[in-house]
Amino acid sequence: MNLVLTWLTDPAHWAGEDGVPHRILEHLTYSAVALVIAAIIAIPLGLYVGHTGRGKFLVVNVAGAARAIPSLGLLFIMVLLLGPRLSGDAAFVVPCLVVLAVLAVPPILAGAYAGVEEVDASARDAAKGMGMRGLQVLLEVELPCALPLIFSGLRSATLQVVATATIAATVGLGGLGRLLIDGLAVRDFGQMAAGAVLVAALALAVDLIFALVQRYAVSAGLTGRRTASRRSRPKASADSTLITIS
Amino acid sequence: MIRFDSVSKEYPDGTVAVGGLEMTAPTGKITVLVGPSGCGKTTSLRMINRMIEPTSGRIWIDDRDTTTMDAAELRRGIGYVIQQAGLFPHRTVAANIATVPMLLGWDRKKARARALELLERVGLPTSFADRYPSQLSGGQQQRVGVARALAADPPVMLMDEPFSAVDPVVRDQLQDEFLRLQGDLGKTIVFVTHDIDEAIKLGDQVAVLRVGGKLAQIAEPARLLGHPVDDFVADFVGRDRGYRGLGFQRAPKLPLAAETTARLGDSAEQVRAAAGTEPWTLVVDEGRRPLGWVNTEQVAGTVSSEVLHRGGTVASTNGTLRNLLDAALSSPARRGVVVDEDGTFAGTVLAHQVLDAIESERAAAAAAQPAGSAAR
Ligand SMILES: Nc1ncnc2c1ncn2[C@@H]1O[C@H](COP(=O)(O)OP(=O)(O)OP(=O)(O)O)[C@@H](O)[C@H]1O
Numbered sequence: 001m002n003l004v005l006t007w008l009t010d011p012a013h014w015a016g017e018d019g020v021p022h023r024i025l026e027h028l029t030y031s032a033v034a035l036v037i038a039a040i041i042a043i044p045l046g047l048y049v050g051h052t053g054r055g056k057f058l059v060v061n062v063a064g065a066a067r068a069i070p071s072l073g074l075l076f077i078m079v080l081l082l083g084p085r086l087s088g089d090a091a092f093v094v095p096c097l098v099v100l101a102v103l104a105v106p107p108i109l110a111g112a113y114a115g116v117e118e119v120d121a122s123a124r125d126a127a128k129g130m131g132m133r134g135l136q137v138l139l140e141v142e143l144p145c146a147l148p149l150i151f152s153g154l155r156s157a158t159l160q161v162v163a164t165a166t167i168a169a170t171v172g173l174g175g176l177g178r179l180l181i182d183g184l185a186v187r188d189f190g191q192m193a194a195g196a197v198l199v200a201a202l203a204l205a206v207d208l209i210f211a212l213v214q215r216y217a218v219s220a221g222l223t224g225r226r227t228a229s230r231r232s233r234p235k236a237s238a239d240s241t242l243i244t245i246s
Numbered sequence: 247m248i249r250f251d252s253v254s255k256e257y258p259d260g261t262v263a264v265g266g267l268e269m270t271a272p273t274g275k276i277t278v279l280v281g282p283s284g285c286g287k288t289t290s291l292r293m294i295n296r297m298i299e300p301t302s303g304r305i306w307i308d309d310r311d312t313t314t315m316d317a318a319e320l321r322r323g324i325g326y327v328i329q330q331a332g333l334f335p336h337r338t339v340a341a342n343i344a345t346v347p348m349l350l351g352w353d354r355k356k357a358r359a360r361a362l363e364l365l366e367r368v369g370l371p372t373s374f375a376d377r378y379p380s381q382l383s384g385g386q387q388q389r390v391g392v393a394r395a396l397a398a399d400p401p402v403m404l405m406d407e408p409f410s411a412v413d414p415v416v417r418d419q420l421q422d423e424f425l426r427l428q429g430d431l432g433k434t435i436v437f438v439t440h441d442i443d444e445a446i447k448l449g450d451q452v453a454v455l456r457v458g459g460k461l462a463q464i465a466e467p468a469r470l471l472g473h474p475v476d477d478f479v480a481d482f483v484g485r486d487r488g489y490r491g492l493g494f495q496r497a498p499k500l501p502l503a504a505e506t507t508a509r510l511g512d513s514a515e516q517v518r519a520a521a522g523t524e525p526w527t528l529v530v531d532e533g534r535r536p537l538g539w540v541n542t543e544q545v546a547g548t549v550s551s552e553v554l555h556r557g558g559t560v561a562s563t564n565g566t567l568r569n570l571l572d573a574a575l576s577s578p579a580r581r582g583v584v585v586d587e588d589g590t591f592a593g594t595v596l597a598h599q600v601l602d603a604i605e606s607e608r609a610a611a612a613a614a615q616p617a618g619s620a621a622r
């Protein structure tokens with residue numbers, strides 16, 4: 001623990017290209033881009049499957065299988081496959097983003113699908129019976145009701161991606177993985193441990209932000225948080241939401 | 247008016263849920279579909295708003311063939327209430343009620359005002375407007391479901407077992423309010439239930455279906471009870487139908503007997519002196535509304551509300567023969583309490599007087615209707 005503190009409190013480690021802030025920024029960029037790509041693919045697909053009931057089989061099986069893919073192995077294959085077709089940094093960045101996105105798709109897809117699937121059948125029936133068209137049922141009823149599970153899928157994908165984005169360093173890119181790889185090379189255990197701590201802290205911080213966004217995005221009618229009127233929102237601490245969803 | 251024109255529904259697995267249904271639900275009336283589980287009630291109902299498409303036949307609303315209309319447009323003009331209410335959990339009560347108005351493009355203010363008005367209409371406080379469905383009881387949710395169906399003032403309402411998920415006491419209350427509401431609104435309603443008592447209570451006409459979605463009989467409730475067309479209908483309308491049929495016959499004017507009455511706080515001696523040898527004395531309040539019976543021999547000290555016998559039911563002078571007979575049968579004094587429309591005590595009747603009245607009504611009916619034509 002002392003080693004970690006000593007390393008982290010050394011001002012030299014907080015400045016410049018290899019400084020902690022820059023590494024965090026790189027780490028967040030890889031993670032965010034991968035997550036956005038994954039969300040753009042997985043959320044509409046999950047909503048579609050949940051809404052139509054078509055392709056359930058695909059979601060369940062593909063999502064399950066994708067979870068079993070080893071990230072590091074996939075990264076090396078991607079670099080070998082895509083690398084020669086791309087130039088400069090992109091030869092490594094693109095494979096890296098692909099791997100992280102592949103990692104993020106299954107939980108987001110499963111969350112979006114399950115969210116819509118689990119919408120109360122009578123609410124869906126009533127929506128249609130009152131004259132909502134298919135897309136209105138999806139956007140006005142199914143999506144808002146699915147939000148808690150969509151968020152839980154997004155958050156578990158985020159935790160995984162932030163933790164796994166360390167692999168970028170194995171192909172010479174930046175991110176907090178650098179601290180681990182470089183630390184290992186020179187047997188600087190303080191640096192390695194500091195890297196691990198920073199990754200964990202970053203993951204938790206990002207999750208906290210998601211928790212806050214979720215509070216505002218999800219109707220209180222679904223969470224049962226709010227009791228009477230719009231204004232009497234209780235100031236419950238955000239970390240209670242953090243624990244509920246892994 | 248809703249007209250089923252030889253409508254059939256066969257599901258892809260070969261189940262014939264509805265077979266050649268011919269039926270009319272008249273404008274401004276409640277038509278109840280009743281029958282055993284799986285007889286095709288829900289299927290028939292949902293074909294009206296095309297939640298289910300018929301395999302053959304047509305359904306007309308007034309002079310429009312529903313199959314020629316856009317399904318979503320059609321549904322916006324038809325109120326739809328289902329068993330589990332089906333409220334949107336993420337929307338407030340007011341937003342739930344305003345669903346169809348918003349779909350029809352009303353402005354927000356007008357839709358909300360309408361929602362508040364409807365909350366009152368269905369007997370809920372307007373303070374519920376900003377609650378979420380999860381904060382309401384089952385009965386309250388069902389009321390919101392009815393309000394939501396009424397929001398855009400559709401001429402037609404479809405209701406699928408709307409009151410069957412609540413307990414019997416609440417159900418009774420909801421049914422009474424529903425009838426009151428319908429008295430004001432006069433919608434064309436098709437109402438599905440598997441409960442024959444509910445059907446008889448609510449229906450202007452009751453359609454009994456048998457399994458396979460075939461119409462066994464369609465008639466006014468009294469007629470259904472009095473003249474079931476076959477064993478199936480007779481079995482289905484069940485026991486006590488003679489007695490329940492009395493519920494549709496207005497009581498004739500009967501001679502009412504006067505009673506010596508007592509008031510709360512009267513002393514036991516006073517009561518006994520007034521009653522003479524009569525073992526039961528009726529207690530009334532300041533407005534002469536009956537409170538209950540007191541046992542003249544057993545009362546001690548003063549008459550208090552604890553010693554009142556409250557088992558007797560009260561019939562109204564404009565009530566039914568069933569109310570009158572029940573009042574007589576349930577009274578500990580054997581004299582049934584009858585009140586005026588305003589609830590004040592009018593007099594008492596004995597069971598045999600009511601039975602005599604029933605006898606003479608039946609004799610009169612038989613004389614008016616020659617034998618042989620009784621079945622229809
Ligand atoms: N989607 C479906 N596919 C196949 N068969 C169906 C389908 N929906 C209903 N059925 C069958 O059609 C018949 C009529 O069903 P329906 O739901 O109309 O009955 P119901 O009279 O409403 O019964 P309940 O009182 O139990 O609600 C039943 O035999 C039922 O099993």
Ligand SMILES: [Mg+2]
Pocket residue numbers: 287288289
């Ligand atoms: Mg049904």
